[in-house]
Amino acid sequence: MKPLRRSIFDRLPEILIEGVIRLCGVSAILLVFGIFFFVFREAYGLLPGGDFRLGHFLFDTHWNPASQSGPAYGTLALLAGTASVTLLSMAIAIPFGLGSAIYLSEFCVPYRRETLKVVIEILAAIPSVVWGFIGLMVMNPLIIAVTGAPIGLNILNGGLLLALMSIPIIASLGEDALKAVPDSYREAGLALGASRWQLVYRVLLPAARPGLLAAVLLGLGRAVGETMAVLMATGHSVHVPTSVLDSVRTLTATIAAELGEASVGSHHYQLLFLVGIYLLAITSAFNLAADFLVRGRRRSSR
Amino acid sequence: MNCIEVDGLSLWYGDFQALRNVSVRIRERQITALIGPSGCGKSTLLRTFNRISQRDASVRVEGSIRILGEEIFSPEVSLIALRRAVGMVFQRPNPLPISIFENVAFGLRIHEPDAAVEAAVEEALTAVGLWEDLRFRLHSPATELALEQQQRLCIARLLPLKPEIILLDEPCSALDAKATLAIEELLGRLAAEYSIVIVTHSMAQARRVSAECFFMLLGEVVEHGPTEQLFTNPRDARTGDYIAGRFG
Ligand SMILES: Nc1ncnc2c1ncn2[C@@H]1O[C@H](COP(=O)(O)OP(=O)(O)OP(=O)(O)O)[C@@H](O)[C@H]1O
Ligand SMILES: [Mg+2]
Numbered sequence: 263m264k265p266l267r268r269s270i271f272d273r274l275p276e277i278l279i280e281g282v283i284r285l286c287g288v289s290a291i292l293l294v295f296g297i298f299f300f301v302f303r304e305a306y307g308l309l310p311g312g313d314f315r316l317g318h319f320l321f322d323t324h325w326n327p328a329s330q331s332g333p334a335y336g337t338l339a340l341l342a343g344t345a346s347v348t349l350l351s352m353a354i355a356i357p358f359g360l361g362s363a364i365y366l367s368e369f370c371v372p373y374r375r376e377t378l379k380v381v382i383e384i385l386a387a388i389p390s391v392v393w394g395f396i397g398l399m400v401m402n403p404l405i406i407a408v409t410g411a412p413i414g415l416n417i418l419n420g421g422l423l424l425a426l427m428s429i430p431i432i433a434s435l436g437e438d439a440l441k442a443v444p445d446s447y448r449e450a451g452l453a454l455g456a457s458r459w460q461l462v463y464r465v466l467l468p469a470a471r472p473g474l475l476a477a478v479l480l481g482l483g484r485a486v487g488e489t490m491a492v493l494m495a496t497g498h499s500v501h502v503p504t505s506v507l508d509s510v511r512t513l514t515a516t517i518a519a520e521l522g523e524a525s526v527g528s529h530h531y532q533l534l535f536l537v538g539i540y541l542l543a544i545t546s547a548f549n550l551a552a553d554f555l556v557r558g559r560r561r562s563s564r
Numbered sequence: 565m566n567c568i569e570v571d572g573l574s575l576w577y578g579d580f581q582a583l584r585n586v587s588v589r590i591r592e593r594q595i596t597a598l599i600g601p602s603g604c605g606k607s608t609l610l611r612t613f614n615r616i617s618q619r620d621a622s623v624r625v626e627g628s629i630r631i632l633g634e635e636i637f638s639p640e641v642s643l644i645a646l647r648r649a650v651g652m653v654f655q656r657p658n659p660l661p662i663s664i665f666e667n668v669a670f671g672l673r674i675h676e677p678d679a680a681v682e683a684a685v686e687e688a689l690t691a692v693g694l695w696e697d698l699r700f701r702l703h704s705p706a707t708e709l710a711l712e713q714q715q716r717l718c719i720a721r722l723l724p725l726k727p728e729i730i731l732l733d734e735p736c737s738a739l740d741a742k743a744t745l746a747i748e749e750l751l752g753r754l755a756a757e758y759s760i761v762i763v764t765h766s767m768a769q770a771r772r773v774s775a776e777c778f779f780m781l782l783g784e785v786v787e788h789g790p791t792e793q794l795f796t797n798p799r800d801a802r803t804g805d806y807i808a809g810r811f812g
Contacts (some may be wrong), residue, residue, distance in 0.1 A: 371621075446658035451670075453616055453654075454721065455647035460674045469661045 350421030359432025397495030439473025601812030
């Protein structure tokens with residue numbers, strides 16, 4: 263009879279595999295901390311330096327960190343640039359993205375759904391520099407022709423591009439969220455005589471809310487963090503915008519445009535890293551909020 | 565009076581014929597049971613009465629069903645009105661992931677947005693015996709209830725619409741014996757006001773609750789009659805074999 267106890271050699275493969283899996287998990291955490299550490303180290307020089315004022319950094323609208331006479335490092339105008347472009351893009355992407363998610367999951371015949379999903383995936387795979395190019399070469403003259411604005415590199419241009427980049431994310435994740443709603447809910451609604459629209463807004467949207475919220479927030483994350491397209495399409499004027507036809511500069515575009523010119527270790531260089539930390543804090547806050555909302559909703563809908 | 569009249573009904577899922585030339589008469593204000601072995605087409609027949617089976621794009625039907633005197637396959641019939649008059653309770657309790665109150669109010673909200681909801685919800689929950697237990701937690705999620713309460717709720721949400729007919733597809737198969745008896749007792753009470761058609765796997769249940777009974781086999785209705793007669797004195801040999809437990 264074989265002994266019931268297993269020898270250490272029988273268990274060796276298991277132990278090994280377990281070890282590898284644990285390493286993968288831990289390395290993800292280490293990487294995140296590594297990134298935080300590195301970015302903080304680069305910006306750290308500012309803090310003990312004495313004349314750095316956080317209030318100025320957060321609430322002043324003048325950004326001119328390379329100036330020899332009197333460097334200004336207020337990021338409010340950059341934040342306004344990021345916020346305005348992001349807001350416009352979300353105002354477009356949320357209705358269109360959720361609309362396509364609903365269409366794909368509830369109203370579309372299967373063969374057409376498969377075709378559309380491929381198209382959406384292609385849309386999601388377009389590199390952002392290509393979007394930037396479209397902004398520069400196609401949208402720019404178009405916006406000038408339609409609105410009569412002197413330049414077409416502005417919030418409208420960047421917002422449209424970011425919307426086009428976020429829609430595929432919102433649409434495909436939103437479709438997953440709707441598809442995950444149990445069919446028994448649809449049957450319950452239909453058997454009570456709900457029309458298809460009533461089914462969507464009274465049954466499916468509430469049931470899929472956590473997933474749809476996550477889809478929207480991931481789309482938002484993409485818009486806030488996007489660099490290349492906004493660098494190319496929003497113009498380069500650092501000021502708080504008053505209309506969608508104003509040119510702006512975003513936090514991300516600032517880092518991308520100036521990091522190459524700033525000499526390593528200089529005041530300017532450190533400031534750009536601080537802007538990076540700022541951006542990181544904003545996106546982390548969004549992600550945490552998303553996590554919190556999604557969990558909270560889940561619990562309350564159980 | 566008949567509430568449902570089916571003539572020459574055949575139904576195909578793609579190439580597979582699930583119902584074969586079914587003709588039945590179902591009487592109003594009593595409980596009618598559909599029995600038969602697994603896969604004989606009981607659910608399919610029941611789900612055709614409110615046309616929910618036609619959600620599946622591969623389904624094709626032939627023949628006629630008249631409900632309350634109207635041909636339900638006619639293009640003029642509104643599915644929404646049909647389903648309002650013919651409520652359905654499913655095998656697994658499927659309350660919607662909203663509050664208890666909103667589950668019961670759902671029908672009124674979609675059909676009669678101006679109707680007084682509070683009174684109707686109270687009346688429906690009282691009718692199914694849930695009001696006393698739930699009156700102080702109407703706004704908690706319905707999905708947190710015990711299974712028996714969920715199934716009662718699924719019956720209660722039909723009532724504010726005053727349906728003529730209530731269809732139930734094995735409503736007790738997810739419940740324990742005690743809950744099953746409680747639901748059966750509820751159905752007995754509701755039969756005074758509603759016409760009830762219940763699909764069941766359990767011959768004992770059919771015998772306990774129903775006044776008339778249909779026995780189905782391989783997509784056909786083999787026998788139909790008063791429940792007591794069908795169980796004690798079946799005319800068809802296959803019915804006799806089934807109720808004696810020789811197959812199924
Ligand atoms: N959506 C479908 N597509 C294809 N075939 C189906 C579909 N639904 C049911 N069938 C087939 O139709 C036949 C009848 O199914 P139905 O669900 O009506 O049986 P039933 O009598 O309710 O069985 P059970 O007691 O197991 O619930 C079965 O052979 C089943 O496999
Ligand atoms: Mg069935």
